[in-house]
Amino acid sequence: MQTADLYRWFASYEARRKSPCFEAWATGVAEDPEVLAMIDALPPRQRQPNLLFAAARFVGVEPGPFEEFRTAVVERWDEVSDITALRRTQTNEVGRCATLLPALATIPGPISLIEVGASAGLCLYPDRLAYRYGTGPILAPDTEDEPLLLDCDVDGPVPVPDALPEVVWRAGIDLNPLDVRDPDDVRWLETLVWPEQQHRLARLRAAVEIARADPPNLVAGDLVAALPQLVASASEGSTVVVFHSAVLNYVTPEVRSEFIALVDALGCRWLSNEGPGVIEFSTATLPPSPDPTTGLFTVALDGTPLAYADPHGSSLHWFDHRHGPPPDESGRQR
Numbered sequence: 001m002q003t004a005d006l007y008r009w010f011a012s013y014e015a016r017r018k019s020p021c022f023e024a025w026a027t028g029v030a031e032d033p034e035v036l037a038m039i040d041a042l043p044p045r046q047r048q049p050n051l052l053f054a055a056a057r058f059v060g061v062e063p064g065p066f067e068e069f070r071t072a073v074v075e076r077w078d079e080v081s082d083i084t085a086l087r088r089t090q091t092n093e094v095g096r097c098a099t100l101l102p103a104l105a106t107i108p109g110p111i112s113l114i115e116v117g118a119s120a121g122l123c124l125y126p127d128r129l130a131y132r133y134g135t136g137p138i139l140a141p142d143t144e145d146e147p148l149l150l151d152c153d154v155d156g157p158v159p160v161p162d163a164l165p166e167v168v169w170r171a172g173i174d175l176n177p178l179d180v181r182d183p184d185d186v187r188w189l190e191t192l193v194w195p196e197q198q199h200r201l202a203r204l205r206a207a208v209e210i211a212r213a214d215p216p217n218l219v220a221g222d223l224v225a226a227l228p229q230l231v232a233s234a235s236e237g238s239t240v241v242v243f244h245s246a247v248l249n250y251v252t253p254e255v256r257s258e259f260i261a262l263v264d265a266l267g268c269r270w271l272s273n274e275g276p277g278v279i280e281f282s283t284a285t286l287p288p289s290p291d292p293t294t295g296l297f298t299v300a301l302d303g304t305p306l307a308y309a310d311p312h313g314s315s316l317h318w319f320d321h322r323h324g325p326p327p328d329e330s331g332r333q334r
């Protein structure tokens with residue numbers, strides 16, 4: 001795709017309705033030959049609108065009209081392009097725990113949790129968060145501090161759990177783990193939240209505090225290469241659950257297949273939450289999306305699709321399987 005088309009597409013399909021600022025920036029870039037030429041001089045990976053806009057904000061470009069963005073970015077181009085080379089889009093969205101929890105809670109514990117593509121590991125603490133599905137009761141851990149509350153709209157027969165899973169061990173893998181104790185990494189995560197999404201920023205900051213209190217064990221590596229050793233380290237007598245959100249789109253279809261076969265060969269339960277078309281499910285098992293414009297994720301357990309989920313976790317649309325997810329007959333335990 002030509003860079004102008006990429007930015008036009010981003011304005012129309014990614015930013016519209018979600019970020020007037022990014023919609024204006026992307027539309028402006030798409031019509032600006034000088035800025036387009038600067039972007040085209042970057043390697044293809046660094047041309048992504050989301051990465052470029054986050055890099056601009058990271059070096060201090062404030063959300064605002066396109067003309068102000070343009071002036072600031074042209075002036076500070078060396079700094080902006082350096083950040084696009086150094087950093088990657090590693091948005092860590094703790095809200096996804098709300099759409100993962102009902103499926104996770106059907107797995108008999110105790111659980112060892114392994115997240116591949118964990119970013120800073122903020123989704124590794126589903127048992128330390130509070131949840132409210134629709135207008136239902138709040139499900140919360142037994143703590144003195146007020147836990148971070150995730151609200152999630154629901155439709156369909158969501159098996160809302162009445163207890164949090166027992167997580168006895170947790171770890172993650174990422175090509176480039178971010179460190180919740182490193183102020184620059186945290187500022188990068190904050191910058192990846194779009195300008196108008198203040199509720200997501202507040203949620204991110206609360207999740208960082210949870211992770212800082214007990215920093216996650218994150219291994220730097222590839223999700224296929226690093227998985228066997230991590231599974232081998234998991235707690236004896238626990239059920240190992242390998243999960244991921246918004247990750248398999250970063251690897252080729254061949255690597256996806258290799259990863260899926262590996263999780264099976266290692267005897268782990270597999271919980272996935274990925275965008276449309278990333279995992280090939282039998283189309284016969286997928287009902288029509290309730291909101292085709294949003295690009296809802298599909299939540300699946302052991303390869304069986306269970307629900308559509310808002311990409312940031314604000315809604316869960318459970319499929320009408322009548323009996324919910326298939327029972328765990330695998331007895332997979334370490």
Ligand SMILES: C[S@@+](CC[C@H](N)C(=O)[O-])C[C@H]1O[C@@H](n2cnc3c(N)ncnc32)[C@H](O)[C@@H]1O
Pocket residue numbers: 088089090091092093094096116117118119120123173174175176221222223224244245246247250251
């Ligand atoms: C969009 S972020 C999602 C982070 C987290 N799963 C979440 O839902 O908040 C994708 C993450 O996957 C990581 N990633 C991409 N390809 C990977 C690979 N082959 N092995 C390990 N991690 C990978 C990236 O570094 C990035 O941190």
